[in-house]
Amino acid sequence: MLAQESTGGEQLFQTHCARCHGILGEGGEGPSLKRPQLTHAPDDAALLVVITGGIPGTGMPGSWMLSPIDAQQLVTYVRGLGELPDEPMPGDPGAGELVYNTAGNCASCHILNGVGNGIGPELNGVGARRNAEYLRRSVTSPEVEQPKVVDRFRGTLNAFLSVRVVSEYGTYEGMRINEDAFSVQMRDLAGETYSFNKADLIRYEKAFGHSYMPGYAALLTETQIDDVVSYLMTQRD
Ligand code: HEC
Ligand code: HEC
Incomplete structure (x- = not known):
């Protein structure tokens, strides 16, 4: 067997992508890629641009060092992930919307669909940027999960410091x-x-490591947290 045959899309994904998108593409710091529709990559050409160039102004870095063949293999591999079933929601998004607006008082710090204000990041499309696991940690331990931005010249920075x-x-x-x-x-x-x-x-x-967001593990019930995480997961535009 030729050596390069072992360097398939899966291997490349493990090396370059898994630390943010999860070993199985289930997401982490980056979104789950087990989704048939990718917001920034409607077709394979756009996906290639995202992989090699990154998404400017976000935590998605460009892998400019990839050879054209490797980049193409990654495109195929990521498209394959999109055929796998998406993450299940842990709770009820409708109930989560209510938690968001009442018990959680989330709109006092976040803008979502044009409503709310304050010092937190906008949450439009957050379900397309983050997976369930990350969203849960953001809600329960905000000081641990701090959104990052990759700057071409300065490296990875805290988006909210x-x-x-x-x-x-x-x-x-x-x-x-x-x-x-x-x-x-x-x-x-x-x-x-x-x-x-x-x-x-x-x-x-x-x-560093300080957050203005309260840790909700002590403020909401387990069910309310499941529901609000589900509500955030449905925010995909
Ligand atoms: C340092 C962490 C990190 C690494 C490494 C990384 N990504 Fe990402 N990726 C992200 C983040 C964060 C986003 C969400 C950006 C946003 O929209 O705010 C993202 C977004 C994406 C998207 C767009 C998803 C959509 O719905 O539009 C694709 C596709 C993607 N990454 C593929 C990859 C691939 C393939 C690799 C490996 C070559 C990779 N990423 C490496 C963090 C990373
Ligand atoms: C007092 C202000 C405040 C309140 C209230 C608040 N947040 Fe936050 N939130 C923040 C700040 C500031 C950040 C930025 C990261 C950090 O500093 O922890 C953040 C980050 C987040 C993130 C991470 C976003 C990303 O892209 O990484 C999510 C998700 C989130 N908040 C959801 C919620 C939900 C859901 C509620 C209500 C249950 C809530 N927040 C209530 C201030 C707040």
């Missing part, structure tokens, strides 16, 4: 929106946006 800024005008706590070598922009819990010159600051602290 809690920061504390001390300037001569006072102390500001909130979420970093943007940062470069000279300045930092942030939004406080009241939704006000601020921009600072780093050179003018007395202190600038980043709180």
